Amino acid sequence: AQSVTQPDIHITVSEGASLELRCNYSYGATPYLFWYVQSPGQGLQLLLKYFSGDTLVQGIKGFEAEFKRSQSSFNLRKPSVHWSDAAEYFCAVGAGNNRKLIWGLGTSLAVNP
Amino acid sequence: EAQVTQNPRYLITVTGKKLTVTCSQNMNHEYMSWYRQDPGLGLRQIYYSMNVEVTDKGDVPEGYKVSRKEKRNFPLILESPSPNQTSLYFCASSLAANSPLHFGNGTRLTVT
Numbered sequence: 008a009q010s011v012t013q014p015d016i017h018i019t020v021s022e023g024a025s026l027e028l029r030c031n032y033s034y035g036a037t038p039y040l041f042w043y044v045q046s047p048g049q050g051l052q053l054l055l056k057y058f059s060g061d062t063l064v065q066g067i068k069g070f071e072a073e074f075k076r077s078q079s080s081f082n083l084r085k086p087s088v089h090w091s092d093a094a095e096y097f098c099a100v101g102a103g104n105n106r107k108l109i110w111g112l113g114t115s116l117a118v119n120p
Numbered sequence: 121e122a123q124v125t126q127n128p129r130y131l132i133t134v135t136g137k138k139l140t141v142t143c144s145q146n147m148n149h150e151y152m153s154w155y156r157q158d159p160g161l162g163l164r165q166i167y168y169s170m171n172v173e174v175t176d177k178g179d180v181p182e183g184y185k186v187s188r189k190e191k192r193n194f195p196l197i198l199e200s201p202s203p204n205q206t207s208l209y210f211c212a213s214s215l216a217a218n219s220p221l222h223f224g225n226g227t228r229l230t231v232t
Contacts, residue, residue, distance in 0.1 A: 111162065
């Protein structure tokens with residue numbers, strides 16, 4: 008069955024430190040891949056997406072993600088975290104003919120000053 | 121400004137009292153969807169609509185109804201709410217089913 012796993016439920020980093028949030032998926036073909044961010048009290052906002060082409064994609068707010076087919080992963084990275092990055096991060100995979108979205112359970116990011 | 125607008129933001133009601141959560145988008149999007157978000161369960165799709173007059177069940181449709189009479193509006197209807205429908209609800213829209221979603225700010229529903 009198709010699935011998305013975000014292994015880290017909660018991560019705490021210090022401001023200025025680098026960040027990597029993990030996302031692994033299970034899907035037979037090349038999926039569409041997304042990362043969304045949810046700030047407290049807000050809806051979800053698209054950070055970046057991968058449909059095809061260059062496997063390293065750039066997004067908003069200084070985030071990037073790399074699609075690794077061999078590892079079925081789409082990890083999100085940021086070289087230097089800001090306090091305003093504290094939020095919930097969701098990985099989603101578009102699968103099937105209608106590209107139904109399958110969501111990970113999210114990773115909560117806390118940033119220490 | 122391009123946006124998805126949900127109303128109300130907060131709603132407290134009692135078991136069995138019918139309610140409607142409205143959702144409107146101004147981006148001329150074909151695809152709209154409702155999700156509920158619960159701790160530990162992530163986002164679960166309730167219903168979606170590929171276009172006007174076309175709706176389909178998501179993963180957790182029981183106890184909910186939707187309609188899509190116009191492209192911009194996609195209300196969520198709870199005919200007889202129950203406490204297990206207490207949740208945070210999000211409406212979202214996109215150009216097509218495989219396009220990035222635009223989310224509303226959410227409706228926090230409490231059913232007592």
